[in-house]
Amino acid sequence: MTYRQALLYLNSLINYEKQNSYDYNRSFSLDRMIRLCRKLGDPQDGIKSIHVAGSKGKGSTSVFIYSILKSAGYKVGLYTSPHLVSFRERIRINDILISEESFAGILGDVKKAIESIPEEEYSFFEAFTALCYLYFNKKRLDFAVYEVGLGGRLDATNLVMPLVSVITPISYEHTDKLGNTLGRIALEKSGIIKDNGICVSAPQQEEAYRAIEEICKKRRARLISIGTDITIGSDKATVKGGEFDLSGIFGTCLRLKTRLLGSHQIVNAATAAAAIGCLKYAGIGISGEAIRSGLLNASWPGRLEVISASPKIILDGAQNRASAKALADSIRNIFGLRKLILVLGVSRDKDISGILDELLPIAGKVILTKARVTERATEPAEIMARIGDHSMETVLTSGVEEAVLKARRNAGAKDAILITGSLFIVGEARKLLVDGYKDK
Numbered sequence: 001m002t003y004r005q006a007l008l009y010l011n012s013l014i015n016y017e018k019q020n021s022y023d024y025n026r027s028f029s030l031d032r033m034i035r036l037c038r039k040l041g042d043p044q045d046g047i048k049s050i051h052v053a054g055s056k057g058k059g060s061t062s063v064f065i066y067s068i069l070k071s072a073g074y075k076v077g078l079y080t081s082p083h084l085v086s087f088r089e090r091i092r093i094n095d096i097l098i099s100e101e102s103f104a105g106i107l108g109d110v111k112k113a114i115e116s117i118p119e120e121e122y123s124f125f126e127a128f129t130a131l132c133y134l135y136f137n138k139k140r141l142d143f144a145v146y147e148v149g150l151g152g153r154l155d156a157t158n159l160v161m162p163l164v165s166v167i168t169p170i171s172y173e174h175t176d177k178l179g180n181t182l183g184r185i186a187l188e189k190s191g192i193i194k195d196n197g198i199c200v201s202a203p204q205q206e207e208a209y210r211a212i213e214e215i216c217k218k219r220r221a222r223l224i225s226i227g228t229d230i231t232i233g234s235d236k237a238t239v240k241g242g243e244f245d246l247s248g249i250f251g252t253c254l255r256l257k258t259r260l261l262g263s264h265q266i267v268n269a270a271t272a273a274a275a276i277g278c279l280k281y282a283g284i285g286i287s288g289e290a291i292r293s294g295l296l297n298a299s300w301p302g303r304l305e306v307i308s309a310s311p312k313i314i315l316d317g318a319q320n321r322a323s324a325k326a327l328a329d330s331i332r333n334i335f336g337l338r339k340l341i342l343v344l345g346v347s348r349d350k351d352i353s354g355i356l357d358e359l360l361p362i363a364g365k366v367i368l369t370k371a372r373v374t375e376r377a378t379e380p381a382e383i384m385a386r387i388g389d390h391s392m393e394t395v396l397t398s399g400v401e402e403a404v405l406k407a408r409r410n411a412g413a414k415d416a417i418l419i420t421g422s423l424f425i426v427g428e429a430r431k432l433l434v435d436g437y438k439d440k
Contacts, residue, residue: 001108003100007087009111015124016150017082018375024177028154032120036130037159039113043130043137047077048282049160050275053148053189054168056323057202057268060260060300061168062147064272068294070094072286074142079132079157081125081149084302084427091132093139106134125149129156151178153191164278165193165221167201168271170208171322174349186211197221198278202271222281224249226267230274235266239334242266250277253288258295261304262330269295302426304330307433311411312337315430317423319347321354327420328358339364340416343403344383345425347376352386355421360387362418365410366394369403371424400428 001009016022037044052062059080066078075094083089088097110130114122129149136144146157151174170186178188186208193199193212199221201212209225216223224230230248234255241259244266246252258269273295276286304327305315312335318327331337342363346352360366366387368380380396387394397403407417419429 001104001111003104006104006107009107010087010124010127013122013124013127017125018373024151024174025154027123028151028156030154030158032122033126033129033156033159035117035120036110036113036122036126037133039116040109040130040134043133044159045161047136047141047144048284049144049146049162050164050166051146051148051157051160051162051192052166052168053152053155053192054166054202055171055173055185055189055320056326057168057264057271058147058166060265060268060298060303061166061202061272061275062145063300064258064269064295064298065166065275066145067298068272068276068286068291069143069145071294071297072290075139077132077136077139077141077144079129079136079144080147081128082423082427084423085431090128091135093136093141098135102135103131106138107131109134126156133159148189148192150174151188151191153188155192158192161194162192163198163282163284164275165197165199166271166275167192167199167204167212168268169202169322170204171320172351172354173320176349182207183211187215190215193219193221195219195221198281199223200271200275200278201225202267203227224274224278226270226274230270230277232266232270235263237261237263237266237330237334242269244270246270246273248274250274250280253291256292256295258298260298260300261306261334262326263333264326264330265304269298302423302430307430310413311408312416313433314416314418315426316418316420317426318355318359318420319350319422321351321358324355324358324420327418328362331362331418335416337416338362340418341365341367341407341411343367343369343400343407343417343419343425343429344421345369345371345380345400345403346378346383346421347371347424348378349376350422352378352383356383356386359418359420360392363392365392367397367403367407368394369397369400369425371422371428372399373424373428377424400425401432404429404432
């Protein structure tokens, strides 16, 4: 199997990342994933892992954890989704993306295993996750960090038995699938918490925290909370990144820094540091210097990323109300911007009205678009209908390339352009705007 054939095979499978309407409880099955991995020799076993779920910040938190472990000298794998440009971004070891040859060869093994279970229909994400398990197993890692795809309880990554389970902030998302209350969503996310395990929770709204606490009690898991067991102090977010102190059950670390922008990244960094601190319960000590270095050197493109100074062009994958609010707050407080050109595209299953409520107040002009890579993309005209009576100029475009071109033509040297609404939008924009960033 060549790399191109591997991509064609993956894209022939049902892909819930690109679909809007489906039955969550019927479409996802851990039993099905268990059968597949058993055929492959249970490659997910035997690697020390950390598992991260949540509504916002789970990718950034995963990257912080991964970066700290790398700084401590370990061989570490990272599995995230979705990707910005290349499928290979989802699987990396110590900053090296999985090669085309490994991707194709290992997916060939997964394909054979799937074909030996003809009574089951496997999804894109299940096959991809099995590929990741096999690759990490073959590479004999010290650690693997897994970001949950959707939910947690039924996610294909939930076969791992992590040293630490992490729940990042819970907010309303996928309410038709995960539940229409914060408590129900939190219960789905908390499905990654294992019996007698350890769970680190980022700061949560009370309803979500109660649900996490309930699962931990049922499973006799130790719960460590940011805000009570570990506190953030003297935090400051600037155009250069974040700076903060941590204190609590693992001691004190002063003036920790990260280059990722936004006050929400300080919370993500603190949550990651707490997860690393929990490794001591497994007899693994990570130095303060490794934590400091890992947080500082963590890189996560497409998340409040400035890719041009004149005009200022900012990319961010905000895709729900809470993330959009954090983005708008950062635009005002970090960059000091009050009005900018907003390039926006949103998936159908997202809270479009909530995203608009948060982002329209910082927009002087809105250019609506849609991603070409997903069937879930909302038509720009439909988004426009949600905007209502706002007075700013609104432009409809047929795709990201047209939207970016119009934004740049309308922006002066001192203006700012914000491209956001989904990682699909950001990925297409980044591929157009960042030299040398090619899909392999």
